[in-house]
Amino acid sequence: MAADPLHNLDLNLLLSLDALLEERNVTRAAERLGLSQPAVSAALRRLRRHFGDELLVRTGNRYDLTPLATQLRGTTTTALAGVRRVFEAEPGFDPETSTREFTVVASDYSATVLGDHLATEVAREAPGVRLRFQLQTHADVDQAPESLRHVDGMVLPHGFVHEVPAVELHTDSWVLVVSADNDAVGDAVTMEELAEMPWVVTHHAPTAFTPAVRQLSMIGLDPDIHVVTESFLPVPFLVAGTPRVALLQRQLATRLAGAAGVRTLDCPWDVLPLKEAFWWHPSHRADPAHGWLRRMMARAAARLDQPH
Structure with missing residues (x-):
């Protein structure tokens, strides 16, 4: 039986990889992670050995991503979100004390018209909870439902995603x-x-x-x-x-x-008309925190129909 490639891998390297690919600079990545520059430099060396790739290459006075690093940038963020979801899982959910982060994939339209209402509803019940609006890409939609495994859900009109549960939100013209x-x-x-x-x-x-x-x-x-x-x-x-x-x-x-x-x-x-819904992966069905989020989504959407 083949050895698990994660067996000897320090998953803390995923945090370093995400910061390095985002910042493209060891010093800024160290500041972002709250680590020393030598520690992040050591992590970069280990990552280079693991991937057999430089990942960051100097061009003049800056660093650029290699083709492999560019490819890893999106998957690293998704993987890190998945790891966070695993360790944020709770047998129960108390919104008053939770510090969980929920990731919602949305277009800039949805984030603009629905996001403020959702943030208001969430803050009212769960002051420690954080919302992350992740900008929707073509790949998120084309690769659903697989892409939905790694986030809490996606706001999208009917007609694009099928065979996954949805919460009806609002209708726009x-x-x-x-x-x-x-x-x-x-x-x-x-x-x-x-x-x-x-x-x-x-x-x-x-x-x-x-x-x-x-x-x-x-x-x-x-x-x-x-x-x-x-x-x-x-x-x-x-x-x-x-x-x-x-x-x-x-x-x-x-x-x-x-x-x-x-x-x-x-x-x-x-x-x-445009009929918006919140689409989510069936694996979230038994998660009490996700059930609460779905209720907050529906409540936020209801606010859109209220007179200003």
Whole structure:
């Protein structure tokens, strides 16, 4: 029987590896870990021997990651989160005394419109609990449910993840966003006008897309895409001062319109609503702390429907 590769490995090296890959500097990594610089240098030597790779290479007056180190950066963070989850497990859960950290994968849209309500609900019952919002990537979605094993859950609309449990959260609608000074567009816009306008879209890929933009193509209008962005927050700022148009969630557009200098318009087609849910791996089912988190997620989502 082959020996377990972890048998002779000090798992403290995972902490050092995570800090070194993030900081790309031994001194800063040592400060982050609360260790001496010689101790972290020794850890780097052990890691180099283990992987048979330099991991950090000097380029001028800075250090760059090797290709292997770049590959390890994402998996190290995920692995470290998994280790923390193992040692944070409790037979019971007392929110008043817990210091557990919950990791929620979310887009910048979800973190913006739902995150503050979730943080408020959590702080009310569990002052020592910490929330970590991890920016959602295409891989998180494409590799679910495997990616859900290493976090507490993911906020995502229906239609992307299947065969895992979910907590229904909230429904949002879509609006069009144009520059506040775009005099070529009145208080309403037609489908013909939209076909002629330059577009800003988000997540334009076969398995990563904005559902409302996909629907637009399905009803026969192929947007003239000029700008693609991998997040939602920049969208109104990429529209402001230009003839561009974009689709944005109403909750987010309402918050950003004034600061960005844009205005919103109703869609001239029957656009499908956005139904958000909190998706989680079945392995969390018996975890009382996770059950509490799911209740906090539902309570935070309910606040979105309350009048301000």
